[in-house]
Amino acid sequence: VATDRNVYELIDEQLFASEKVKNVYYFQIGPALSLTAADLVDSYQSDFLTTLRACQHPSLVHTRIFARNLFDPAEFAEDLISLAGTLTGTTDELPPFVAAGFTLERETGATRNGKKRVAAGSEAHQDWGAWSGAFLSTFLDPIAVLLSDSLLSGVTQAFFPVIVKRILEGEKYRLPENLAEATVNGVVDAIYSSLLTTQNSRKYTVGE
Amino acid sequence: MYRKGEKQMRLFLRELEVLGRRGKPVPGDLLDFMVDYAMRRGVVDSLIPSVDFGTPVLEQEAAIKALLQRTLRRSGEDGGQSS
Numbered sequence: 001v002a003t004d005r006n007v008y009e010l011i012d013e014q015l016f017a018s019e020k021v022k023n024v025y026y027f028q029i030g031p032a033l034s035l036t037a038a039d040l041v042d043s044y045q046s047d048f049l050t051t052l053r054a055c056q057h058p059s060l061v062h063t064r065i066f067a068r069n070l071f072d073p074a075e076f077a078e079d080l081i082s083l084a085g086t087l088t089g090t091t092d093e094l095p096p097f098v099a100a101g102f103t104l105e106r107e108t109g110a111t112r113n114g115k116k117r118v119a120a121g122s123e124a125h126q127d128w129g130a131w132s133g134a135f136l137s138t139f140l141d142p143i144a145v146l147l148s149d150s151l152l153s154g155v156t157q158a159f160f161p162v163i164v165k166r167i168l169e170g171e172k173y174r175l176p177e178n179l180a181e182a183t184v185n186g187v188v189d190a191i192y193s194s195l196l197t198t199q200n201s202r203k204y205t206v207g208e
Numbered sequence: 209m210y211r212k213g214e215k216q217m218r219l220f221l222r223e224l225e226v227l228g229r230r231g232k233p234v235p236g237d238l239l240d241f242m243v244d245y246a247m248r249r250g251v252v253d254s255l256i257p258s259v260d261f262g263t264p265v266l267e268q269e270a271a272i273k274a275l276l277q278r279t280l281r282r283s284g285e286d287g288g289q290s291s
Contacts, residue, residue, distance in 0.1 A: 105215065128232035130223075133241025141245075191216040194223050194238065 005029050007164060007184055008040050009175070010067045012049075014119065016060040019096040019202050021119045026070075027151065027159035028184060037067040038077035040159050043151040049083065051146055052118065055100065055139035056085025057093035060120035070164070071178050085120050087139075092123035094196070100131070100140055101197030102147055106163055107186035114163040114187065116147065117199040129196050140192045147190035161187040213249025217242070221255075221279050228283030239276050246272045 007028050014021040025044075029035055044065060053062070062083045068076035096119055104114030125135035150157040165183035166173035176182035200206055220242050227234050246252050252268045253259045256275060259268055 103219075105210070127235040128227075128230065130227055130234050130238060132235040133237035133239075136238075137241050137244070188210050189212050189215065191219055194220055194242075195226065 005031065006072070007070045007162060007176075007182060008037055008067050008159065009070055009164075010040055010044055010065070012044070012052075012062060013064040013066070014060055014062050016057075016120050017093070017096045019204070021060070021096060021202055023116060023118070025116075026162050026164045026184075028162045030150070030156065030158050030160060033153075033156065033158060035153055035158055036077065037069055037075050039153050040067045040151070041065050041077045041079050043153050043159055045079065045081075047151045048146050050086075051142050053083060053086045055087060055118060055135070055143065056120040057087050057122050058084045059093050060085040070175055070182070087120075087122055087125075089124065094121045094123060094126070096120070097199055097202040099197050099199045099202075100143075101193040101195075102140075102144060103191050103193075104147060104161065104163060104187045105189040105191060107188050110183050111163045111165045111185040116190075117197060117202075118143065119199070119202065121196070126196055131194055131196065136192070136194060144190040144192050148187045163187060211251065211254065213245070213251040214254050216249070217246050217251055217255055220245075221276070224276060224279045225283040228280045234280065239273065239280075242276055243269055243273050 005028050007026060010025045010027060012023045012025070027040060049062065062081055064078060064080055066076070066078040098121060099117035099119050100121055102116040102118070104116065106113050121131070125132050131140065148161060150161070151159040153159070163185040164175060165185070167176055167181060246255070247265070247269060252272045253261065256271050259271055
């Protein structure tokens with residue numbers, strides 16, 4: 001992983017069963033590219049969001065995509081959207097704290113592996129706490145491929161998924177604010193669980 | 209060197225153990241999906257020492273399916289379910 005390039009945080013905010021659901025990603029810009037946070041917001045929507053929405057119940061709505069440069073507070077971009085999940089052939093959604101779980105496999109030992117929890121699966125696609133094979137192959141496998149792949153800007157590989165190490169300051173962890181203090185790790189693969197997982201921060205009265 | 213698909217299959221095997229201990233039925237197409245995944249990624253040989261590049265595809269499929277079924281059944285027979 002290059003250590004001389006900007007790193008962006010991207011937050012995908014969703015509303016589901018009155019709970020605010022967030023997915024946070026980190027991307028490092030490709031070499032010698034002059035792209036911005038606004039380009040990342042566009043790339044995320046064109047390359048990733050359609051595949052993600054395909055596994056989500058229609059009662060979940062993506063409401064805001066926000067990206068910022070970790071090393072430059074002046075550079076940020078947001079897009080207010082209203083895009084629902086597109087999972088078809090389903091009636092009952094699972095609770096907001098039930099999620100499909102992904103692990104981002106790290107390139108080196110500099111950080112821990114990353115995790116992603118995708119909300120709004122459907123009752124029809126699980127049985128006793130395990131996803132059906134059809135759900136895994138049709139929906140989760142394509143998401144896993146994208147989670148470890150770069151986002152395109154046009155035809156250029158533009159934004160590469162990374163894991164960012166947080167810095168312990170006093171008793172709290174924070175993100176790095178400049179290149180010198182940043183530890184950034186590449187993502188070599190994304191693997192997913194065949195079991196339903198839980199995101200406690202999405203439980204009622206916990207988190208936002 | 210990191211081999212794509214290998215860790216995924218090892219995770220699937222661990223999760224089959226969990227499902228076996230629960231003693232509940234698994235989705236009917238779950239094992240078929242896992243067999244297909246292992247074949248597509250070409251990682252059967254890393255899970256089963258007796259399989260190598262020269263092993264016919266049908267034999268590889270049968271071997272990986274047997275491993276998955278054994279894992280599920282064995283952990284179920286352990287009686288790991290808590291009361």
